[in-house]
Amino acid sequence: MDEAGSPGADAVYARPVGRPFWLLAELTYRCPLQCPYCSNPLSFARHHQELTSSEWMRVISESRALGTTQLGFSGGEPLIRNDLEHLVAHARGLGFYTNLITSAIGLDERRLAAIAEAGIDSVQISFQASSRELNDAIAGCTSFERKLQAARLVKARKLPLTLCIVIHRGNIDQIESILELCIALGADYVELASTQFYGWAKLNRDQLLPSREQVQRAEATAHRYQERLAGSMRIFYVVPDYHEERPKACMSGWGAVFLAIAPDGTALPCHAARELPGLAFPNVRALSLDAIWHDSPAFNRFRGESWMKEPCASCPERAKDFGGCRCQAWLLSGDAANADPVCSKSPHHQRVLEAVERAQQQAAGTGGAAPWTYRNPANSRTVI
Amino acid sequence: MNDACQGAEGIISLGHSVRFQFEPAQQAHVLLYPEGMIRLNDSAAEILKYCDGTRTAAGIIAELKRRFPDADLTAHVHEFLETAHGRGWIARS
Numbered sequence: 001m002d003e004a005g006s007p008g009a010d011a012v013y014a015r016p017v018g019r020p021f022w023l024l025a026e027l028t029y030r031c032p033l034q035c036p037y038c039s040n041p042l043s044f045a046r047h048h049q050e051l052t053s054s055e056w057m058r059v060i061s062e063s064r065a066l067g068t069t070q071l072g073f074s075g076g077e078p079l080i081r082n083d084l085e086h087l088v089a090h091a092r093g094l095g096f097y098t099n100l101i102t103s104a105i106g107l108d109e110r111r112l113a114a115i116a117e118a119g120i121d122s123v124q125i126s127f128q129a130s131s132r133e134l135n136d137a138i139a140g141c142t143s144f145e146r147k148l149q150a151a152r153l154v155k156a157r158k159l160p161l162t163l164c165i166v167i168h169r170g171n172i173d174q175i176e177s178i179l180e181l182c183i184a185l186g187a188d189y190v191e192l193a194s195t196q197f198y199g200w201a202k203l204n205r206d207q208l209l210p211s212r213e214q215v216q217r218a219e220a221t222a223h224r225y226q227e228r229l230a231g232s233m234r235i236f237y238v239v240p241d242y243h244e245e246r247p248k249a250c251m252s253g254w255g256a257v258f259l260a261i262a263p264d265g266t267a268l269p270c271h272a273a274r275e276l277p278g279l280a281f282p283n284v285r286a287l288s289l290d291a292i293w294h295d296s297p298a299f300n301r302f303r304g305e306s307w308m309k310e311p312c313a314s315c316p317e318r319a320k321d322f323g324g325c326r327c328q329a330w331l332l333s334g335d336a337a338n339a340d341p342v343c344s345k346s347p348h349h350q351r352v353l354e355a356v357e358r359a360q361q362q363a364a365g366t367g368g369a370a371p372w373t374y375r376n377p378a379n380s381r382t383v384i
Numbered sequence: 385m386n387d388a389c390q391g392a393e394g395i396i397s398l399g400h401s402v403r404f405q406f407e408p409a410q411q412a413h414v415l416l417y418p419e420g421m422i423r424l425n426d427s428a429a430e431i432l433k434y435c436d437g438t439r440t441a442a443g444i445i446a447e448l449k450r451r452f453p454d455a456d457l458t459a460h461v462h463e464f465l466e467t468a469h470g471r472g473w474i475a476r477s
Contacts, residue, residue: 019409019410021421022419065409066409067407067409067410069407069414069416069421070416070419070420070421072419095405095407097403097416097417097418097421099418099419121401121403121416121418122401122417122418122419124418158400160400160401160417160418162418162419188400188401188418189401189418231470231472234472
């Protein structure tokens, strides 16, 4: 290591590779829901050959050995995998804190009992809206009543319950009744997750991006409930980054703390990263997680700061936000190594402003938007 | 009896969604809860070992005094328990 470098540069070079504290196990891309903002890749229907039970067991063991503590079983809909409870038991036995992240479709009393007995630590259920009509319209399937029933079953078992609601133009004005629903169901945690515009959500951005006024009202409501419910229900409000001047610290940095494994074993530093061009993401079928995390070119590509270009490279905020989101940089500027265009210092910031301006016009009734494209296998095969 | 006394007399357990464990990879105790983790320093870990649903704050302090007879830790423990309660790491009943 060059000792003559500036203190700042030394700190960066000396920064050790961290541990993957978070393992997101996307067990399957199959899902009964068709949400138009799904975080699965647009190409999900082209990826087959789900990992087997024994392959997942090995991945889970290897991750635990790397020091991972949090494990999210997700998808698609993880309940579609009939080995879910065996994987939960395996993970719990290794000391993981295990989180089930589900649409709740398939979470009846018998299945929940099996998963609870396997040692699940917390259950996160998605809601699409606070009314049956809107919930089912966004999900593209009849699901609201089943979500209500599943949430009550989780509470009856005294398991920690998180409710996650992806927020967008179609439901943002319901935020107060959404929070009232969360209170009525006894949620311990609530995630109001403003839509992040990659993949399906980017495809449907003109239908989903809220106006500035909608965001301001929603934030005020969320903060009011946060204060009122402090100590009983924790509300996390994910800021809608298109309406900000600075980018989010995406994933707390590339390859820093987060590791996602796709259904086919592809290892990703972020579940949206799969569609970034020019990166060969490693597969757990070919390499150990240790080798993937520490040595693979894909996981090292955007670690630290040496990859940064201007305006990030000399920006005083680069250690705070890591230049923002690589997927967003690629989607909006054509180069994943550029600054996230959400940043007002980005030369591509205008593209974010243009999208927000279209949202303003639609809110004012002066711009129309076509119906959104649902996330389903048929659309996955045709949209790209 | 005022509220502060009631708080001091209540039985202390870990928060509803919280797990306390030793992490070999970090050589530290941690608190785990949905999608989150707190890495604990040694004194926080020593206190939380006794927040097991069988002791009041006074009982926890008595245990710690037995183990660390030379330390003056009453104020520190009360301060930590207040913080831990505010963050949902512990519950009082």
